């Protein structure tokens with residue numbers, strides 16, 4: 514079967530909601546993906562922030578294999594050791610008290626919205642920030658502010674509004690005693706790797722003191738050590754009421770969660786929320802391997818240190834290639850390079866150099882290397898990026 518057949522078959526069978534990368538991946542190996550022609554690509558997309566331990570990590574394989582040999586699914590009618598062990602690890606890592614396990618980011622957001630509505634009723638207002646991304650199902654899409662995702666799907670959920678990103682005046686004018694909750698990505702991912710300012714967060718939390726609404730950290734992309742701390746909100750010295758995670762927590766298998774503080778543990782009573790697959794035992798086993806590996810190998814500290822190095826080196830490029838790069842943003846291994854031109858061509862040029870990256874917010878090269886990436890891999894990236902930029906100047 515040749516490459517053309519594969520893409521032809523995709524065209525014949527799928528709804529065309531994705532723009533697929535024109536290579537056929539045969540296998541993964543650490544920070545590399547290998548195509549059927551044996552080209553090795555440095556994977557700085559890591560499955561959109563999922564593959565924290567890279568591809569085919571032996572600890573994940575071992576955990577998954579052991580679990581699948583016992584049982585792969587028995588439903589939430591049963592509680593299992595693998596689920597409770599995973600829950601304990603995730604809660605300890607997050608310093609939260611109770612959780613619900615779902616399958617994905619968007620589902621975890623949906624559960625969170627239900628908890629908020631159950632606590633406050635549907636008259637009180639929920640806010641997200643402009644330029645945000647919280648998922649694509651109807652509840653999460655109602656929070657997702659980016660027009661390109663919402664257009665054509667209205668009407669969305671009522672009583673959900675947006676506060677202008679980083680705009681303290683807008684925040685003050687919209688928040689009042691009728692506010693139930695504010696969702697935010699402390700470091701926006703799909704929106705172009707945009708960190709919210711310390712001033713905005715500080716005002717948000719002082720308003721929270723006054724009006725008693727909930728703050729929800731969407732850490733689906735930025736969590737689990739990606740920004741060089743366990744969670745992006747920790748760069749701000751605040752503690753949200755609810756933390757939502759997915760992507761990396763399942764070691765490549767579908768898993769999501771929303772975690773709450775103790776005072777919210779009884780809002781969703783028996784029968785008020787549920788899922789067939791959520792907290793799948795195999796995904797939980799993989800998740801345990803992820804957290805064990807991260808803890809035992811001090812991965813978060815390594816990401817912080819290497820992330821600083823990477824950021825500084827990229828900033829040198831910004832000064833060297835002012836005609837092409839406008840900004841470098843982000844923290845740890847979640848970095849955005851805002852380009853002055855906005856073309857898919859740059860992604861192709863990286864691919865020609867055997868590096869996989871993608872664009873978000875039209876002109877931002879988003880880098881999400883696996884958390885096990887070493888300095889030598891960052892240097893390969895820097896070296897190739899330098900070549901691409903030099904070529905552009907010609």
Ligand SMILES: Cc1ncc(COP(=O)(O)O)c(C=O)c1O
Nearest residue numbers: 617618619646647648702733734
């Ligand atoms: C911040 C954030 N929230 C929510 C989601 C939705 O997660 P999922 O694609 O698992 O539904 C994403 C996915 O990219 C995300 O980055």
